[in-house]
Amino acid sequence: MWKVWYIALIGRPNTGKSTFLNALIGEKVSIVSSRPQTTQRTIMGIHTHDGGQMIFLDTPWVHESIQEINEYINTQAYKSLNSADVIVRFLDPTRPHGEEEKKIDTVLATLTKPIIRVETKKDLPCGYHHPKIDVHISSSTREWFDALIEKIQPYLPEGEYLYDPEYYTDQDMELRLSEIIREQLFLCLGEEVPYASFVEITEIEDTEWLLRIMAYINTESDSQKYIIIGKGGKKLSEIGMKARMHLEDIFGKKVFLALRVKTLKNWRKNKAILEKLFPKR
Ligand SMILES: Nc1nc2c(ncn2[C@@H]2O[C@H](COP(=O)(O)OP(=O)(O)OP(=O)(O)O)[C@@H](O)[C@H]2O)c(=O)[nH]1
Ligand SMILES: [Mg+2]
Incomplete structure (x- = not known):
């Protein structure tokens, strides 16, 4: 076997x-x-x-x-x-x-x-x-x-391939998108903020030419929310722009990314959210 x-x-x-x-x-x-x-x-x-x-x-x-x-x-x-x-x-x-x-x-x-x-x-x-x-x-x-x-x-055993050779990860689209956006939180924001945030994808429309995504960055406090948004929304546009460019690179098509921020107090203690973020394999 x-x-x-x-x-x-x-x-x-x-x-x-x-x-x-x-x-x-x-x-x-x-x-x-x-x-x-x-x-x-x-x-x-x-x-x-x-x-x-x-x-x-x-x-x-x-x-x-x-x-x-x-x-x-x-x-x-x-x-x-x-x-x-x-x-x-x-x-x-x-x-x-x-x-x-x-x-x-x-x-x-x-x-x-x-x-x-x-x-x-x-x-x-x-x-x-x-x-x-x-x-x-x-x-x-x-x-x-x-x-x-x-x-x-x-x-390793020798033998046939277990997965299609084209297949290189088991992540679904939602996880990949949220991870790429989360990466920008680590690259664009300092200190604790990236650790206190998670990305939630609420809409995906994937056609041959365009990938349209609606996503929320959830963070733990209003002050963190304002840091993510930045003065005049500058930080959020930077995060959105960099994530979009990276996604266009990865998926080889035009990406439209609508990114919003909201406060979700104590989410790191919220079982329902944690179970969704860390599903059992
Ligand atoms: N110069 C150099 N930098 C590297 C190399 N591999 C990783 N890095 C850098 O090391 C840092 C950490 O790399 P990651 O791949 O995120 O490390 P990780 O082990 O996955 O870290 P965690 O996800 O936090 O557990 C990044 O800044 C990388 O660019 C390497 O071979 N050479
Ligand atoms: Mg790593």
């Missing part, structure tokens, strides 16, 4: 897991920013190549604060760890092997699965060295990917 093999990308926030997945697949599958904890939901990316198909799970790492939303994020992390057959552990040489890395080591030591240790960002000049590295990569220059694929390959 065919067995599905999942490869979980695991590592401290900001180690470059999402950047790697996008670079490997050659499509924007997972959002990226220089801020920690950008990825909140596990994102599936499928890499189809001559030797077969690899199903990657870009996994958020566990968050330690006691906020309700973190329980949902942590569930994503643990589920991915459980369903993975192989773990690719990302280690960032621009940061020392500190407490956070040691905690991840401890969690991974409890698992009986193959773990491949990867040092990322090899294009950057100096760095710290992490213990027991199997391979290094640079996602910026797309170098040494083959070496990593070769390390993963022996653990």
